[in-house]
Amino acid sequence: MTSTYAHADLYAEVQHFYARQMQLLDARKLEAYADTFTADAEFAHTPGREPARTRPGILRDLHAVHERFEGDPQQRRHLFTMIDIEPTPEGPIRSTCYALIVTTRPGAGPELVRSCVVHDVLVREDGELRNRSRQVEHD
Amino acid sequence: MTSTYAHADLYAEVQHFYARQMQLLDARKLEAYADTFTADAEFAHTPGREPARTRPGILRDLHAVHERFEGDPQQRRHLFTMIDIEPTPEGPIRSTCYALIVTTRPGAGPELVRSCVVHDVLVREDGELRNRSRQVEHD
Amino acid sequence: MTSTYAHADLYAEVQHFYARQMQLLDARKLEAYADTFTADAEFAHTPGREPARTRPGILRDLHAVHERFEGDPQQRRHLFTMIDIEPTPEGPIRSTCYALIVTTRPGAGPELVRSCVVHDVLVREDGELRNRSRQVEHD
Numbered sequence: 022m023t024s025t026y027a028h029a030d031l032y033a034e035v036q037h038f039y040a041r042q043m044q045l046l047d048a049r050k051l052e053a054y055a056d057t058f059t060a061d062a063e064f065a066h067t068p069g070r071e072p073a074r075t076r077p078g079i080l081r082d083l084h085a086v087h088e089r090f091e092g093d094p095q096q097r098r099h100l101f102t103m104i105d106i107e108p109t110p111e112g113p114i115r116s117t118c119y120a121l122i123v124t125t126r127p128g129a130g131p132e133l134v135r136s137c138v139v140h141d142v143l144v145r146e147d148g149e150l151r152n153r154s155r156q157v158e159h160d
Numbered sequence: 161m162t163s164t165y166a167h168a169d170l171y172a173e174v175q176h177f178y179a180r181q182m183q184l185l186d187a188r189k190l191e192a193y194a195d196t197f198t199a200d201a202e203f204a205h206t207p208g209r210e211p212a213r214t215r216p217g218i219l220r221d222l223h224a225v226h227e228r229f230e231g232d233p234q235q236r237r238h239l240f241t242m243i244d245i246e247p248t249p250e251g252p253i254r255s256t257c258y259a260l261i262v263t264t265r266p267g268a269g270p271e272l273v274r275s276c277v278v279h280d281v282l283v284r285e286d287g288e289l290r291n292r293s294r295q296v297e298h299d
Numbered sequence: 300m301t302s303t304y305a306h307a308d309l310y311a312e313v314q315h316f317y318a319r320q321m322q323l324l325d326a327r328k329l330e331a332y333a334d335t336f337t338a339d340a341e342f343a344h345t346p347g348r349e350p351a352r353t354r355p356g357i358l359r360d361l362h363a364v365h366e367r368f369e370g371d372p373q374q375r376r377h378l379f380t381m382i383d384i385e386p387t388p389e390g391p392i393r394s395t396c397y398a399l400i401v402t403t404r405p406g407a408g409p410e411l412v413r414s415c416v417v418h419d420v421l422v423r424e425d426g427e428l429r430n431r432s433r434q435v436e437h438d
Contacts, residue, residue: 125299
């Protein structure tokens with residue numbers, strides 16, 4: 022039974038991690054979001070764009086990406102669902118999930134702007150999950 | 161390990177609670193939905209509208225809101241995702257999650273009509289979770 | 300506590316099963332998707348269309364349905380959320396959840412094409428969950 026309990030426990034933990042992580046991004050708490058990655062992480066969020074590397078590199082990239090919202094106010098929401106996890110013998114957790122991005126602009130209804138598949142490698146540091154890598158495929 | 165198991169257990173319970181609660185609302189079982197709130201609950205679902213208070217008050221408010229669907233038949237679906245919970249030392253659980261509202265009218269495809277953030281305070285009564293308060297922010 | 304742990308465990312297992320199952324369908328791994336049904340399963344995915352029966356019958360039906368995508372390239376995503384499960388005394392698990400279907404065509408943004416309610420009966424075979432039946436209602 023131990024292994025089954027361990028699975029449920031990890032599954033809930035990954036779901037909860039994603040909820041907190043992406044609520045930080047959507048609230049534009051960019052430093053706190055960057056802290057959910059390891060110091061040496063790699064983050065490829067846009068096909069054809071060079072991945073951001075290291076936590077400071079990811080934070081710089083986040084600021085660059087968010088600058089374009091200055092002239093186009095909007096509330097973005099990242100919804101991660103359909104999470105498939107696979108713990109590896111070496112310890113990292115491979116997680117593959119779907120992400121929908123929904124944007125709402127002032128005075129308008131919500132708009133579905135992107136459907137993605139997210140490929141994560143998660144590791145545990147000081148008891149907390151963090152992304153060692155994230156690669157986002159756009160549909 | 162106990163605390164970790166307890167976390168997974170509570171996380172699944174909150175997810176399951178939301179699934180049942182919102183399936184009741186979408187099926188227009190308004191009394192059963194109102195029963196998922198405590199007797200003294202406060203429910204603020206629309207910015208600028210006075211919150212509904214007490215279970216009978218919530219039920220009256222639900223009937224008033226649903227009257228407008230009489231002349232505009234539609235199937236609404238409330239999707240709660242990205243659930244972040246925080247048990248407090250006093251017992252209540254603070255839960256913050258995203259809600260999408262999808263509406264389908266006869267002969268038409270589904271429409272994404274609202275993106276929200278839901279702020280709940282959940283308590284346990286007779287072993288069951290209930291909302292002591294719900295405050296809904298619209299994007 | 301055992302029963303509570305058992306619930307969280309089963310809830311996570313059903314969520315994970317759906318994630319894997321529907322990622323297979325969306326990747327058009329039709330044989331692997333058909334293998335998530337029992338040999339004698341019944342699958343009614345479209346109102347007014349005869350349900351597919353038995354695993355080979357389900358596979359034939361999947362091929363027939365997917366043929367129409369040959370001339371209309373698109374990436375479909377099935378998102379199952381708001382899962383309500385009810386283990387029965389005889390063993391099967393009744394699961395009722397919401398499904399959104401999102402389609403992205405080359406050069407275009409994602410489109411919400413269908414909102415459904417999925418009624419499943421899940422059973423355990425050789426330790427794995429499988430669908431003994433699936434009935435999909437379209438909104």
